Amino acid sequence: MRYTLQLASILTTTVRGMSTIAKPNIVHERTFTCSDGVQLATRHWVNFDASSSPPPLHTRKFLCLHGWLDNAASFNRLAPLLLESSSLSDIPTEICALDFPGHGLSGHKSVDGPPQLLAEYAYYVAELVEAMQWGKGNDGSGNNAGISRTVVANVNQNTNTKNNDSKEGSDVADVQKVASNCDVEENSTKNNNNKIVLIGHSMGSGVSVVLAAAFPEWFSSFILLEGGLVARNAKDASRHVRAACQRRLKSNKTLFPSINGSSDKTATTLPRTKVYSNLNAAIEARLYTTSRMPGDQYLSYEAAKDMVMRATSKVPGTSSAGGESVIFRHDPRLQWPSLQYYTREQVEAFFHDIHVSNIPVCFLWAEDGWPVDTWQEDIVKNVLQPVYMKKLPGSHHLHADPDSVNAVADEIVKFMD
Numbered sequence: 001m002r003y004t005l006q007l008a009s010i011l012t013t014t015v016r017g018m019s020t021i022a023k024p025n026i027v028h029e030r031t032f033t034c035s036d037g038v039q040l041a042t043r044h045w046v047n048f049d050a051s052s053s054p055p056p057l058h059t060r061k062f063l064c065l066h067g068w069l070d071n072a073a074s075f076n077r078l079a080p081l082l083l084e085s086s087s088l089s090d091i092p093t094e095i096c097a098l099d100f101p102g103h104g105l106s107g108h109k110s111v112d113g114p115p116q117l118l119a120e121y122a123y124y125v126a127e128l129v130e131a132m133q134w135g136k137g138n139d140g141s142g143n144n145a146g147i148s149r150t151v152v153a154n155v156n157q158n159t160n161t162k163n164n165d166s167k168e169g170s171d172v173a174d175v176q177k178v179a180s181n182c183d184v185e186e187n188s189t190k191n192n193n194n195k196i197v198l199i200g201h202s203m204g205s206g207v208s209v210v211l212a213a214a215f216p217e218w219f220s221s222f223i224l225l226e227g228g229l230v231a232r233n234a235k236d237a238s239r240h241v242r243a244a245c246q247r248r249l250k251s252n253k254t255l256f257p258s259i260n261g262s263s264d265k266t267a268t269t270l271p272r273t274k275v276y277s278n279l280n281a282a283i284e285a286r287l288y289t290t291s292r293m294p295g296d297q298y299l300s301y302e303a304a305k306d307m308v309m310r311a312t313s314k315v316p317g318t319s320s321a322g323g324e325s326v327i328f329r330h331d332p333r334l335q336w337p338s339l340q341y342y343t344r345e346q347v348e349a350f351f352h353d354i355h356v357s358n359i360p361v362c363f364l365w366a367e368d369g370w371p372v373d374t375w376q377e378d379i380v381k382n383v384l385q386p387v388y389m390k391k392l393p394g395s396h397h398l399h400a401d402p403d404s405v406n407a408v409a410d411e412i413v414k415f416m417d
Contacts, residue, residue, distance in 0.1 A: 041105035067202030071104030072097035081409035102331030135218030216357035303400035
């Protein structure tokens with residue numbers, strides 16, 4: 001269905017009355033077709049019945065961005081806990097978790113599409129925000145009362161709803177100039193009702209930093225889980241290009257066998273040859289990948305299962321005692337090194353722009369999470385300057401593991417309060 005400014009009732013609008021909150025936790029699966037044809041899959045949790053009459057006009061909105069090779073299911077435990085918290089349970093709230101392109105249930109970028117870059121992911125999030133009409137002063141009628149952006153009527157949406165109860169800078173003047181260029185409504189009362197609470201984990205936190213620095217007017221607050229931006233030495237830029245080109249040259253010969261040495265020059269699919277005998281074997285592979293990451297990281301079987309179930313497809317005709325064989329559906333090109341990384345100066349600039357935009361920042365990290373050096377700690381404290389910082393028990397996926405997610409939810413609620 002072609003995207004128009006009139007979205008489904010669940011995402012159109014604001015609170016007329018608290019009586020509209022009927023169910024504690026309803027889960028929706030939705031897909032959006034971007035202007036370049038890439039399909040974006042999203043998972044939504046809401047604490048109100050969208051079919052009620054009248055539906056809520058204004059809702060509190062959370063947008064969750066996952067880490068590398070993860071997917072929206074990494075928020076399967078955190079999202080319901082946030083909805084059920086005493087602070088949010090009386091407020092119509094919706095939480096959207098995105099599968100980045102090439103991850104989870106989302107489609108892959110085209111074979112000639114841009115390589116893996118954080119700013120490229122930020123673009124797709126911008127398309128999603130535009131499609132849902134979040135982050136701007138929607139007056140409830142489908143009319144844009146606030147921010148004008150370039151991607152209008154480009155995104156198609158398809159909604160698959162499951163109504164199941166679930167338990168599962170520069171300086172301030174520069175930022176003001178940017179806001180003015182984006183046609184931000186001076187009376188921000190109406191806009192604030194549609195602004196977004198942005199939550200980013202790991203790679204998703206890096207995308208969040210880029211997005212929040214570029215579009216600060218979209219967000220009311222910003223929560224980083226085990227995150228920030230990876231900075232590389234500017235002197236190594238040519239080495240990164242060399243490594244990326246060499247990997248791509250080698251990989252493309254196996255990724256596109258129908259194009260290389262074949263008479264069929266039109267094939268664009270990305271084959272995946274690794275087949276796992278059953279779902280459990282794929283989960284074990286995901287756990288093994290975590291064990292190879294830096295530091296003393298670990299991942300619970302439960303969290304791995306959540307993400308692997310969303311990241312795999314069954315192979316027809318392969319039933320055995322352990323179940324059907326599966327393959328990972330994620331884009332194998334995600335394994336390629338990036339052509340370009342941000343330098344320390346660029347990371348400082350992103351952090352500075354967020355700080356001077358006055359977006360309140362919450363920074364949570366794990367005791368056994370991804371190792372950080374002194375420079376990373378200093379730049380977060382002295383440039384980004386979060387208003388709320390805390391180290392919590394757990395590992396890199398502290399928001400997904402059942403033993404640590406409750407503490408994460410508690411700290412987020414305290415920050416929101």
